[in-house]
Amino acid sequence: MKTIPLHERTLARLLREQACVYGDKPFLMYYGRSFSYAEAYELSRRIASGLLASGIQPKQHVAVMMENRPETVWLNFALALIGAVTVPINNASRGDLLAYYARQSDAVALVIDESFVERFAVVESECPLLKRLIVFPDETDSGICDHSFAHAQVLAWDEIADAPGLSDDAPGPEYSDTLQILYSSGTTGVSKGSMIANATAIRAAQKHVEVYGYTSEDIMYTCLPMFHGNALNCTVLPALLAGATVALSRRFSTSQFWREINECKATRTSLLSAMINFLWLKEPSQEERSHSLKTALVVPAPEFAPEFEQRFDVKITSLYALGDFGYATMFGPDDPREKIRSAGRPLPEVSLAILDDDDQPVAPGQVGQICLRTNEAWFARQGYYKMPEVWVSSLRNYWLHTGDMGRLDEEGYLYFAGRNKELIRRRGENISALQVEEVIRRHQCVADVAVFAVRAEFLEDEVMASVVCREGSNIDLAELIQFCAPQMAYFMVPRFVELLPHLPLTATGKVEKYKLRESAETRLSEVWDREQHGIRLEK
Template sequence: MNSIPLHQRTLAQLLREQAHAHGDKTFLLYYGQAFSYAEAYEASRRIAGGLAAVGIAPGQHVGVMMENRPEVVWLNFALALIGAVVVPINNASRGDLLAYYTSQSDSVALVLDEAFVDRVAAIQPQCPKLGHIIVCPDETTTGPKAWAFDNVQVHVWEAIANAPALPADAPEPAYSDILQILYSSGTTGVSKGSMIANATAVRAAQKHVEMYGYTSEDVMYTCLPMFHGNALNCTVLPALMAGATVALSRRFSTSMFWREINECGATRTSLLSAMINFLWLRERSDEERSHRLKTCLVVPAPEFANEFEERFRVKATSLYALGDFGYATMFGPDEPREKIRSAGRPLPEVALAILDEDDQPVAPGDVGEICLRTNEAWFARQGYYNLPELWVGANRNYWLHTGDRGRLDEDGYLYFAGRNKELIRRRGENISAIQVEDVIRRHPSVADVAVYAVRAEFLEDEVMATIVRREGCDLDPAELVRFCAPQMAYFMVPRFVEFLAELPFTATGKVEKYKLRAAAEERMSEIWDREAAGIKLEK
């Protein structure tokens, strides 16, 4: 399917061609509203014109903090038409992390929902390159409203969205121009922004269509947030490539999921680990078997994947992808079902090896580090923005070292086996233990801390902190939570907290977190639990 000439692989050109090809066909469904391909293109052109009119130029970076709704889709398209770079920012970001995303990415503008204005106002002095803020008022706002920012031009979304369309003779983006900067969770202490070129995003959309069999008859449902790469790059762009329809939901709801799937007539969808578990543990219903779904992308494939297919009458597909690299393996609907726990085989465009600590291949079936490199130019990421030294450090002996562990079976199928990295996976969010530790260490009563995952209910990991107090200092768990909440995303704040006299260390001075986790999981009922204490966090 690699038939699009390289110089034509831009999202701007793909959008324009599909709008002309499909015209009145529905591209987006959103709670009773339907938008055609032509309407999506025209809305995007007007937003692009409005952004250009206030000074957003090709190559400039624009941060986005918006809840799911059609406007965020049009905004992504509009920035692509201009040739600007979208920087999706997790809506839970606040404090130093929000300032870091904005300043490290060199964003000259932020487009945000009104609900996030106060957060941005608090960090604006830390972002000297920020020149424009575009506010999307919420549905309850009546009449004009002023937002106070220093040395920043503030614009209202309606003025941007209703501007004259971007001129037809506007500069055309190149296949090599960066389209997106997607930030990692910062597993080495620094969140890294991976640069995705236009050609990479278009090629990835092609691979989804090719490997999963998407067609123009499909309705592709997503309830994942648009600031995650999955919603845009696994659903919206593949749907655009296939000439299919996107059904967009505001957010995931266990109780509403199957109803929404049925109401929109979805034929394809994606689920992350926590969502899979919540649906699996839910009481059975007629709705979960009366749908039109053909495939469901489940990442990672759960232990009950075969039973999942039988119960929900849907083919499970999967993949292995990395924010730092892109797509490496895919497991399609026609693969052998005895391989369903795998993430599929390496794509032809990717070389994948399982290596030991000396970068030597291990035997089939043995576990080692998953290492990647590309066989095709522009198929993978183009490095970390403003952090070239970390990009060089991640690549050794011509391999990108993922920090993930896995094995290849005798047929070449990849099985994920865990992570080397300081990464916690909580309900679909990747959390850097190092970043949480860095915040906790700022508390004057903390001498040392170890943050790690513990298994709680719903078959999911939760964040736990084991803390050593400074001599003579007093600190209780609730105070620690109050200290953390304004400085990190809500999902990063430890749920479980304990205090010890000292932490266990290896001979080389590394905290033995596996010992802490094992000991904690044997006595979870005795450990302080934020949720049991009734402390609620602002999202």
């Protein structure tokens, strides 16, 4: 594929050009509905015009909290057309976390599903810059928006989407303008918003097309949420660039996955670790062998990857990427299958080193910290929004220190060896142990707490908390869960909880979480489990 000149790397330009090239060709399929490239562009232009009419200006930040649907895609495109910045918010966010995302990002508007509006009502006073709330109605809603707030103006989605289309002559963004701000899970403190320029997003999409061999004949299926970088940046944008078709699903379902794959005749898809495990543990069926899938982008590749390929007749591809940096390595369908557990080799646009604690390279095969540099301007992220000092602190000796551990083999293939100790990966979600601990410590009876991952059923990690009570206090564990639930995303709330007289500490006063984890996993069936106590969390 010919490299797109730097000054032409904007999503707005790509959308216009592909609408002209592919016209009536299907771009998006969604439960029996189909939208052509031309229709996708026209619908996005209408929303873009409506956003401008509502007062949203180029380079302003707009937060988005919507379920998977075609309108979510058009909104992302519309914001790109007017040069505004999209701030995707995890749909599970509530309380302090929701307020933080809206406030720290300087969002002037929030496009939100009707079902999430009450969450915003709780934190409106903490988001003084957020002046507009654009509400997408529930399926049973009449379309009339009757919400009101003290400071935010409420607009119905139809008021935005029914505007006349944006002119093709309207000035668009520059390649260097920020397209998205994606927030991390906050593994080393508060969540950080990584700035992704237009040029970066388009160049990354091009690497997907080049390495994985996507073409205009492909149908690319995704059931991952649009607020994650994977669905938009690993599926929608590469499909747009390749002239392919996107098959969008509302969410992942183990029982429906292969049926949906077959119905849309998908040729490509992406799977996260929990999805892989659920599909692997499912009873074999005819549907899992009658599909048209060529490749599945799997992150990370499991131990049973070779058996997975054989059972499901699909080639696994993979990568190593960091929200703070972007794409570093890719493992394509033509790479040696004996390297399938790797994340591939470093891209030409990236330098990757495995360094020890003194920032010295370790020998091939030895584990050290994965550190990155970019070799091409605008290939990587442009730093953290309003946190330049935090960004600079991660660039010791001109290397971005990822906090991830890994090793390189003799052929230069990267093998992931473990995540930052404060990061918990649960069913595709990155969870900051520090953020969960911060909430639990607010409970009046808690003296100290350590949050960590434990391996439970389905070969997956679950969140566990070891809690120390204040002297003279006692804690009802069910009540502690109810205390946590309104203040964090449902997937962050600990499933397992234990009460301890004290936490094990190192000589320098740091909690030895590995000891807590090792101890808990030997007796997990005896540890208090909210699921066993019938506590269900609102999503």
